[in-house]
Amino acid sequence: MLRVEASTRLGAFALDVALEVPAGCCLALAGPSGAGKSSVLRVVAGLVTPESGRVSCGEAVWLDTARRVDLAPERRRCGYVFQEYALFPHLRAWQNVAYPLRELRGRDRRRRALELLERFEVAHLADARPRTLSGGERQRVALARALARRPDALLLDEPLSALDARTRASAGRELAAVLREAGVPALLVTHDFVEAALLGDRVGVIDGGRLVQQGTAAELAASPASAFVADFTGAVVLTGTARPGADGLTHVTLDGGGHVASTGSGEGLVAVSVHPWEIAMEPAGTPSAGSAQNRLDVEIVSVTAIGNRVRLGLAAPQPFVAEITEASARAMKLSPGVRAVATWKAASTRVLER
Amino acid sequence: MASLATVLCFLTLPIVAIFVDTGPLELLASLREDGALEALRLSVVCSAIAIGIIVLVGTPAAYLLATRRFRGRATVVTLIEIPLVLPPAVAGIGLLAALGPNGLLGSLIDDAGIELVLTTAGVIVALTFVSAPFFLRQAQSAFEALDRTWLDASRTLGASEPRTFLAVAIPTAGPGLISGLALAWGRALGEFGATLMFAGSFRGVTQTVPLAIYQDFSTDFTGALALSAVLVAVSAALLLSVKLLGGSEWLGGAAR
Numbered sequence: 001m002l003r004v005e006a007s008t009r010l011g012a013f014a015l016d017v018a019l020e021v022p023a024g025c026c027l028a029l030a031g032p033s034g035a036g037k038s039s040v041l042r043v044v045a046g047l048v049t050p051e052s053g054r055v056s057c058g059e060a061v062w063l064d065t066a067r068r069v070d071l072a073p074e075r076r077r078c079g080y081v082f083q084e085y086a087l088f089p090h091l092r093a094w095q096n097v098a099y100p101l102r103e104l105r106g107r108d109r110r111r112r113a114l115e116l117l118e119r120f121e122v123a124h125l126a127d128a129r130p131r132t133l134s135g136g137e138r139q140r141v142a143l144a145r146a147l148a149r150r151p152d153a154l155l156l157d158e159p160l161s162a163l164d165a166r167t168r169a170s171a172g173r174e175l176a177a178v179l180r181e182a183g184v185p186a187l188l189v190t191h192d193f194v195e196a197a198l199l200g201d202r203v204g205v206i207d208g209g210r211l212v213q214q215g216t217a218a219e220l221a222a223s224p225a226s227a228f229v230a231d232f233t234g235a236v237v238l239t240g241t242a243r244p245g246a247d248g249l250t251h252v253t254l255d256g257g258g259h260v261a262s263t264g265s266g267e268g269l270v271a272v273s274v275h276p277w278e279i280a281m282e283p284a285g286t287p288s289a290g291s292a293q294n295r296l297d298v299e300i301v302s303v304t305a306i307g308n309r310v311r312l313g314l315a316a317p318q319p320f321v322a323e324i325t326e327a328s329a330r331a332m333k334l335s336p337g338v339r340a341v342a343t344w345k346a347a348s349t350r351v352l353e354r
Numbered sequence: 355m356a357s358l359a360t361v362l363c364f365l366t367l368p369i370v371a372i373f374v375d376t377g378p379l380e381l382l383a384s385l386r387e388d389g390a391l392e393a394l395r396l397s398v399v400c401s402a403i404a405i406g407i408i409v410l411v412g413t414p415a416a417y418l419l420a421t422r423r424f425r426g427r428a429t430v431v432t433l434i435e436i437p438l439v440l441p442p443a444v445a446g447i448g449l450l451a452a453l454g455p456n457g458l459l460g461s462l463i464d465d466a467g468i469e470l471v472l473t474t475a476g477v478i479v480a481l482t483f484v485s486a487p488f489f490l491r492q493a494q495s496a497f498e499a500l501d502r503t504w505l506d507a508s509r510t511l512g513a514s515e516p517r518t519f520l521a522v523a524i525p526t527a528g529p530g531l532i533s534g535l536a537l538a539w540g541r542a543l544g545e546f547g548a549t550l551m552f553a554g555s556f557r558g559v560t561q562t563v564p565l566a567i568y569q570d571f572s573t574d575f576t577g578a579l580a581l582s583a584v585l586v587a588v589s590a591a592l593l594l595s596v597k598l599l600g601g602s603e604w605l606g607g608a609a610r
Contacts, residue, residue, distance in 0.1 A: 072514070072515075099521075
């Protein structure tokens with residue numbers, strides 16, 4: 001269990017967060033850039049000391065300003081994957097991975113580094129310099145390096161943002177597997193809610209240095225604590241398996257049941273996303289009419305007012321949300337427990353490979 | 355184009371003239387004179403020791419200046435740069451006033467049994483004083499240009515700050531450090547004024563090549579010319595080898 005409490009002044013705003021991450025869990029801190037997300041990671045790693053705070057990992061106390069405990073970064077066992085990966089440019093890939101393996105000498109050192117690279121399927125790049133590697137390859141080397149010391153906690157700063165869109169999906173899938181396998185608390189930072197939802201077991205939304213809300217991605221989307229969270233959690237994300245249909249559309253069978261069509265393309269394991277305000281509600285039992293291809297039977301679980309609109313938390317095999325005007329919600333008498341049909345166009349549905 | 359040609363001509367003509375005026379045979383002959391070889395040996399040894407001191411002390415100092423934020427940092431940086439704009443004669447007077455027999459620290463140095471004025475050690479002090487800022491400035495900006503996340507990454511990977519400095523900062527700042535070293539060494543080899551005033555010009559003890567050239571040129575112009583040619587050759591060779599080293603794969607090529 002990684003426990004973090006920190007408050008400190010940070011330029012224009014104050015950072016003030018408290019969070020816990022159980023072993024084997026990944027907490028994704030999501031928020032706009034400049035919200036203080038990376039500062040949380042720097043506090044945990046010991047690269048910056050907050051005015052007051054406490055950081056502990058398992059039994060080990062890394063920081064306790066009240067008791068004047070402040071371990072140097074090198075004495076905290078955390079693996080840090082930096083945003084641009086921060087591979088040492090003067091060392092070859094294997095030497096980067098071997099850098100933390102100081103207790104090993106000579107051939108053992110190289111062998112262990114190669115094993116780690118092998119695990120990320122980049123052993124053939126062992127002698128390459130970082131500048132010759134692609135973004136995806138750098139990420140793998142950086143992960144291998146961060147795990148080399150068998151860290152007690154993993155910190156990841158925007159691990160996917162340096163990758164191009166095509167690599168991102170597969171890198172994200174691999175990263176999720178690595179996080180599960182590592183079995184240590186993982187704290188991940190991203191500006192992209194979809195990324196946070198895919199990689200984090202739980203998501204914390206951070207804004208202006210404060211942890212605004214914490215929960216599973218579905219919980220946050222269904223009942224956002226503020227308009228900021230509502231806007232930030234944005235798109236609905238549903239997972240499923242895609243295949244191209246005879247009609248030129250991509251047909252996705254959702255995990256847990258249900259079926260969605262999209263004008264986007266994709267095959268195999270995918271996530272489909274749609275903006276909540278693209279979803280319209282119809283009374284249950286009405287026959288299909290109009291141009292919307294996608295219809296899912298849902299039960300309303302929550303109704304949250306956000307300004308002049310309401311966000312409906314919807315229970316289906318996978319929970320999601322819709323946003324409609326307050327007037328429509330009143331007219332349709334939508335309240336928790338009511339059954340309805342959520343509909344939206346295939347053209348508003350994005351397909352993301354995962 | 356014309357302006358570039360003018361610049362090139364003006365700056366290279368004196369150097370070309372030195373080599374044109376001295377034939378290779380004359381050059382060798384005048385080098386065989388004791389004084390010339392002695393001056394050359396003294397120049398190389400003293401400047402090498404000065405550069406060694408500058409690099410050993412200056413590299414960590416430049417690193418601290420580049421990576422630490424503290425009150426009065428800007429003042430410290432400016433103070434370190436002042437010797438850059440100091441006329442050499444002023445540097446010599448300053449060194450005398452500080453370290454000379456009647457200087458600020460004169461009695462302290464005397465008590466320690468160290469003699470600087472008019473000794474070889476004094477030459478080294480003068481060379482160190484005038485050329486250190488060239489290295490410090492360059493090294494500081496080389497360290498400032500480093501990606502700070504490399505240093506952070508090193509710490510999170512279990513390396514202490516000194517190890518991070520040795521294993522990451524120095525190699526990645528390598529090209530900048532080396533060019534600073536070349537600048538400082540070039541300056542030390544050519545040093546004249548401060549050495550003359552602080553250490554004097556005694557053949558075999560404090561007479562470096564520039565001082566020997568100055569002494570020779572009124573009596574033995576050819577000899578002075580030959581010595582100049584040697585100094586140019588040594589400086590150019592130094593600059594060239596440093597540039598080659600800086601551009602090699604293990605340093606310059608790797609850093610970007």
